[in-house]
Amino acid sequence: MAESSADETGGENIPRFEPNYLNSQVIHVESFRKLWLDALPPDLYSYETNPEEVEDAKLAELLELPIETLNELKDICSVNSLRSHPDDSPVDQNVVPSDPKLACLRLRKRRQDYRETLVRDTIGRHENYSNELESAHKGLLPEDPTSVIPEGEIILSFNIIYPVIFDRFKHVRAHQTLQVLGSQKLTELRDAICCVGDLQVFGEFSNIPDATPQYISKDHFKSAFFYFEGVFYNDMRYPECRDISETIREWAKTHGFPEYKTAKMEDTTFYELRMKIGYPYYYCHQGDCEHVMVLTDIRLIHPDDCRDRTLYPLLTHKHRVITRKCCVCHLYISRWITTNDRLAPMDPCLFCDKCFRMFHYDAKGNKLYDFQAYVYVDPGVFN
Amino acid sequence: MFQMHKFEEPLKTDLEELLGRFQRTNSVRYEDFSSIWRDMHFDEIFYGTKNQLEQSEFSRMALSAATPYFLPPYSFQIRVGGLYMLYALYHTQRSFPPRRIRMALKDWGDVQAFTQDALNSQHHDVLYILHQLLTIKAFRFTAMQVPLTFSRDQKPVIPEAEVVAEQSSRPKKLVTTEMLEEMANIHEHYKQLKTSVSAKHPEASLNLVRQNLVPKLFNAVVDFSTWQNSQMAGDKDGQPASYEEEPSTSSSLNQQMESSKRAELLASIKSRSYGQVVEVTKSRRHRQGEVCGDTTAGPCEDPGPQLDPARVSLLRRRRRQLNSLKCRTLSCLNETGKQTFLHTFYTVLCLGV
Numbered sequence: 001m002a003e004s005s006a007d008e009t010g011g012e013n014i015p016r017f018e019p020n021y022l023n024s025q026v027i028h029v030e031s032f033r034k035l036w037l038d039a040l041p042p043d044l045y046s047y048e049t050n051p052e053e054v055e056d057a058k059l060a061e062l063l064e065l066p067i068e069t070l071n072e073l074k075d076i077c078s079v080n081s082l083r084s085h086p087d088d089s090p091v092d093q094n095v096v097p098s099d100p101k102l103a104c105l106r107l108r109k110r111r112q113d114y115r116e117t118l119v120r121d122t123i124g125r126h127e128n129y130s131n132e133l134e135s136a137h138k139g140l141l142p143e144d145p146t147s148v149i150p151e152g153e154i155i156l157s158f159n160i161i162y163p164v165i166f167d168r169f170k171h172v173r174a175h176q177t178l179q180v181l182g183s184q185k186l187t188e189l190r191d192a193i194c195c196v197g198d199l200q201v202f203g204e205f206s207n208i209p210d211a212t213p214q215y216i217s218k219d220h221f222k223s224a225f226f227y228f229e230g231v232f233y234n235d236m237r238y239p240e241c242r243d244i245s246e247t248i249r250e251w252a253k254t255h256g257f258p259e260y261k262t263a264k265m266e267d268t269t270f271y272e273l274r275m276k277i278g279y280p281y282y283y284c285h286q287g288d289c290e291h292v293m294v295l296t297d298i299r300l301i302h303p304d305d306c307r308d309r310t311l312y313p314l315l316t317h318k319h320r321v322i323t324r325k326c327c328v329c330h331l332y333i334s335r336w337i338t339t340n341d342r343l344a345p346m347d348p349c350l351f352c353d354k355c356f357r358m359f360h361y362d363a364k365g366n367k368l369y370d371f372q373a374y375v376y377v378d379p380g381v382f383n
Numbered sequence: 384m385f386q387m388h389k390f391e392e393p394l395k396t397d398l399e400e401l402l403g404r405f406q407r408t409n410s411v412r413y414e415d416f417s418s419i420w421r422d423m424h425f426d427e428i429f430y431g432t433k434n435q436l437e438q439s440e441f442s443r444m445a446l447s448a449a450t451p452y453f454l455p456p457y458s459f460q461i462r463v464g465g466l467y468m469l470y471a472l473y474h475t476q477r478s479f480p481p482r483r484i485r486m487a488l489k490d491w492g493d494v495q496a497f498t499q500d501a502l503n504s505q506h507h508d509v510l511y512i513l514h515q516l517l518t519i520k521a522f523r524f525t526a527m528q529v530p531l532t533f534s535r536d537q538k539p540v541i542p543e544a545e546v547v548a549e550q551s552s553r554p555k556k557l558v559t560t561e562m563l564e565e566m567a568n569i570h571e572h573y574k575q576l577k578t579s580v581s582a583k584h585p586e587a588s589l590n591l592v593r594q595n596l597v598p599k600l601f602n603a604v605v606d607f608s609t610w611q612n613s614q615m616a617g618d619k620d621g622q623p624a625s626y627e628e629e630p631s632t633s634s635s636l637n638q639q640m641e642s643s644k645r646a647e648l649l650a651s652i653k654s655r656s657y658g659q660v661v662e663v664t665k666s667r668r669h670r671q672g673e674v675c676g677d678t679t680a681g682p683c684e685d686p687g688p689q690l691d692p693a694r695v696s697l698l699r700r701r702r703r704q705l706n707s708l709k710c711r712t713l714s715c716l717n718e719t720g721k722q723t724f725l726h727t728f729y730t731v732l733c734l735g736v
Contacts, residue, residue, distance in 0.1 A: 014489045015526040022533055024526065032488070036524050039491050044517055045524060055518050062514075063507055073511050079474045081417040084424040093477060096431035101423065103393030108431045131436045138480055159532060173534060278531025294533050299525035304480055 154182030
């Protein structure tokens with residue numbers, strides 16, 4: 001073995017980089033958790049912080065020092081020793097100090113000076129709230145004490161990338177980040193992924209605009225699968241679910257790929273998975289709505305994290321999409337899309353509900369001319 | 384949004400300067416570190432971050448940039464400096480709740496060994512600070528040092544020091560004493576077998592293999608390492624090179640040698656690559672590269688794959704182009720006077736028409 005510690009027991013489950021330095025080797029999630037729990041004394045990953053006296057006594061015992069010497073040590077190493085400004089002359093921390101010597105500050109100063117020259121300050125409110133999702137659940141305790149997550153649980157963060165390519169912004173990977181617990185089932189993650197593909201309503205409704213059915217495609221087509229490390233995990237919770245990975249496996253068989261395995265999504269927890277961190281995997285639903293997903297991080301739960309089991313999978317990041325507005329009022333988000341509409345400015349054309357009715361129907365609700373109308377679900381509905 | 388990645392380079396420069404000054408004190412005491420910290424006004428590094436997102440993002444970057452110095456292959460003193468740096472950055476950061484330090488599973492063993500080292504040599508302040516950080520749960524126990532996203536902009540995170548430390552000893556690693564012994568044994572065995580099989584002309588069949596393979600191999604490795612040593616010594620202006628020595632945690636003098644050597648090595652690499660000009664291609668004859676007189680004025684680059692001279696000259700070229708067209712036109716206006724410029728301008732216009 002090239003790695004010196006790899007021959008130890010469980011050494012292959014210590015995540016290390018693959019030679020491309022982009023993703024880790026394959027690890028088994030449960031064994032990874034075990035390795036951490038074996039390596040750490042329990043008070044390092046518990047939620048409670050010991051009172052200071054207890055910790056001091058512990059440290060004094062470890063160092064074989066009298067408490068007085070320890071207190072002296074504490075004074076020397078106190079956080080106050082790091083302040084370069086005395087307490088009686090406070091400085092404004094929001095402004096870069098004049099004549100900075102650090103390279104970072106020189107850069108920030110340049111930016112600050114530039115920003116001051118701008119006539120219109122471009123910083124909008126949205127920047128103040130941009131990490132709202134991330135910080136909303138920090139250290140949240142559940143009301144019901146039975147749903148507290150046990151200490152030493154594993155949290156996995158998944159980036160689920162939208163199946164769109166922004167031509168002009170190829171460096172932006174529009175994604176949502178979901179945190180799941182190791183003990184959760186794959187189906188719980190599948191239900192938490194929000195995609196407009198699940199919300200589509202099929203059919204042409206220009207004759208009966210009031211009678212749009214309430215069934216969305218998520219209710220009609222329930223099959224979906226994840227693909228992780230050579231295994232297709234199919235969602236088979238309902239009788240109408242089908243193994244939609246079959247087509248891919250058939251194709252792979254005729255093209256000289258190794259045989260792929262299948263498993264049931266509802267029977268698998270994240271602990272049982274063997275995955276690479278940082279490696280692109282695959283989620284497919286609605287037959288052909290395909291998402292690349294990346295497991296970005298695995299870690300032990302920390303007191304900072306949300307401790308309410310019922311809130312997981314937890315959405316911590318969401319890419320905001322610009323909503324498409326009605327082409328008449330340019331104000332409301334579109335709900336209808338029409339084709340073969342001779343009075344519309346373009347084909348297809350988007351309308352909000354109100355403008356759509358005023359434009360295409362008379363007061364009694366009769367269709368004025370011939371066109372086709374479909375329900376439109378805007379990708380920005382989740383914003 | 385804030386183009387935070389542009390802070391990576393300056394952040395590294397700052398941290399390395401702090402560590403460099405700490406190294407020159409030849410001590411592992413916290414008082415020395417904190418006096419340097421105060422002297423450099425290092426807590427100001429978080430000043431001027433306006434909103435929460437920027438604060439937390441910058442804290443994340445600062446902590447993750449400082450973490451590698453706390454881990455091997457750096458020497459014990461640097462690692463102590465790295466630990467102090469983490470402690471100081473963690474407590475002076477402005478983001479709330481504070482950003483935590485990420486600790487990868489594979490590094491935890493090293494941290495424990497470090498604690499044992501400190502315990503053996505009775506560095507109480509080191510132990511206190513590490514204990515303090517663990518008590519307030521400043522660490523997050525993760526799988527990897529950074530979250531990985533497989534982004535196409537993501538540069539591979541190759542630990543630079545590791546590259547430097549490992550390359551020199553790779554042939555040695557491959558050819559160990561046990562391996563040589565094993566090889567000699569196999570050779571012996573092979574010889575015996577051959578002689579037993581072909582009774583008539585054992586020499587003829589034995590001539591197919593090299594007779595003294597093992598000593599030859601050993602000599603080659605020794606030759607290579609002496610050559611490498613002399614190369615290293617040449618880099619440092621004739622200083623005796625002791626690169627083969629393992630950095631031992633016990634003798635502090637050795638570590639300082641080791642670490643200051645690295646700085647000197649960096650400087651020498653830099654001066655060499657800035658000191659030479661590359662022949663540019665035919666199409667770029669009019670843009671020949673020049674040598675800058677001042678070596679310190681160059682852009683602060685890592686020693687590594689980027690340091691090939693073609694890239695340096697490219698950088699220089701880019702720097703020269705910094706002035707915009709408008710700027711250049713205006714300066715041209717100032718130099719030649721408005722009248723002449725307008726005259727040329729009109730002439731050009733007329734010709735164009």
